[in-house]
Amino acid sequence: ILNVEQSPQSLHVQEGDSTNFTCSFPSSNFYALHWYRWETAKSPEALFVMTLNGDEKKKGRISATLNTKEGYSYLYIKGSQPEDSATYLCALYSGGGADGLTFGKGTHLIIQP
Amino acid sequence: SQTIHQWPATLVQPVGSPLSLECTVEGTSNPNLYWYRQAAGRGLQLLFYSVGIGQISSEVPQNLSASRPQDRQFILSSKKLLLSDSGFYLCAWTDVGTGADTQYFGPGTRLTVL
Numbered sequence: 001i002l003n004v005e006q007s008p009q010s011l012h013v014q015e016g017d018s019t020n021f022t023c024s025f026p027s028s029n030f031y032a033l034h035w036y037r038w039e040t041a042k043s044p045e046a047l048f049v050m051t052l053n054g055d056e057k058k059k060g061r062i063s064a065t066l067n068t069k070e071g072y073s074y075l076y077i078k079g080s081q082p083e084d085s086a087t088y089l090c091a092l093y094s095g096g097g098a099d100g101l102t103f104g105k106g107t108h109l110i111i112q113p
Numbered sequence: 114s115q116t117i118h119q120w121p122a123t124l125v126q127p128v129g130s131p132l133s134l135e136c137t138v139e140g141t142s143n144p145n146l147y148w149y150r151q152a153a154g155r156g157l158q159l160l161f162y163s164v165g166i167g168q169i170s171s172e173v174p175q176n177l178s179a180s181r182p183q184d185r186q187f188i189l190s191s192k193k194l195l196l197s198d199s200g201f202y203l204c205a206w207t208d209v210g211t212g213a214d215t216q217y218f219g220p221g222t223r224l225t226v227l
Contacts, residue, residue, distance in 0.1 A: 004156070032213040043117075043218040044157075044203070051213050089157065093213065100147045100159035100172065100205075101216060 002029055004092050006104035013080045013111055020076040021107040023090030027071035032093040034101060035064055035075055039086040047075075047088075080111045115140035119204050119219035126226055132177075132191040134222050136204030139185065144206040146187040147216065148179055152200040163187060199226045 005024040013019045025033065032051045036044040048057040053068040061078045077084055087108045091101035116139045126132060138144055148160040159172045161179035169179050176195060180188045187204055201223050205216040 034215070036218075043220050046215040046217070049213050049215055091157075100149070100162050101157075102159070103149075103157040105154075105156040 002026060002092060002094055002102040004090060004102050004104040006088075006090055006107050008107060009105065010108040011110070013077075013109065015080055015082060015111055015113050017080055018076065018078045019080055019109070020074050021088065021109075023073045023075070023104055025071050025073075025090075025092045027068055029092065029094040030068045030071070031095040033066060033073050034091040034093065035073070036089040036091065037086045038089055038106070044089060075107075077109075080109075082111050082113060085109055085111045115206075115217065117204060117206055117217060117219040119202075119222055121222060122220065123223045124225070126194050126224065128196055128226055129193045132189070132194050132198070132224070134189040134202055134204075134224075136187040136189075136219055137185055138187075138206045141185070141206065141208065143184060144208060146181065147205040147207075148187065148189050149203045149205065150200045151203070152197070157203065161189070194226045196226050199224055 007022050034049050035047040037047055038044040048064045050066040055066045057064050063076045066073045087106040089103055089106045091103040093101055118137050146163045149157045150160055151157050161171055163169050163181045166181055177191050201221050203221045204219040207214045207216045
């Protein structure tokens with residue numbers, strides 16, 4: 001059973017501040033890492049898919065980095081806005097064809113005005 | 114464009130009753146299809162996946178089953194629900210390819226077993 005850990009479990013951030021959180025995974029089982037944003041009453045929305053060690057991806061104010069050798073990924077949000085409030089999920093794909101993703105429990109981010 | 118539908122959106126069922134949740138995808142053909150569940154205090158857990166009609170792989174032994182009677186239809190069933198089956202059920206699809214493909218999720222079904 002793969003263990004994908006996310007920390008912190010929840011986070012309160014003041015509007016305008018920047019923040020980051022972590023996803024850890026077993027480096028020996030790496031094929032691809034996915035980040036999703038899951039807002040209340042909506043479907044999880046894909047943010048990034050990362051496959052290469054040292055990869056860095058950016059989408060607006062959100063960016064992510066990947067270290068496959070040590071088994072972690074960071075998600076950064078610059079200048080947090082209320083609409084960034086959501087649960088951020090990371091998920092590991094460990095290979096094997098059509099196998100699904102192994103998700104962490106998520107980081108619940110609340111942006112306070 | 115592709116869309117994914119799930120129904121019902123919410124369901125309250127007594128223990129021991131049967132279950133049928135449906136997922137359909139539009140705008141693509143021969144997708145990989147997945148059922149995930151989020152139980153209270155836990156992350157999303159893969160239950161079943163399918164690479165084609167009639168082809169189902171199970172990730173976790175349980176009293177649930179899945180079927181794919183048509184290319185873009187995926188059904189999750191149970192003959193007798195348990196309290197532990199309560200949770201949020203998500204269907205997802207991806208193009209046939211590698212695990213680096215984005216998975217697209219449906220709106221989900223909130224199941225409460227009493």
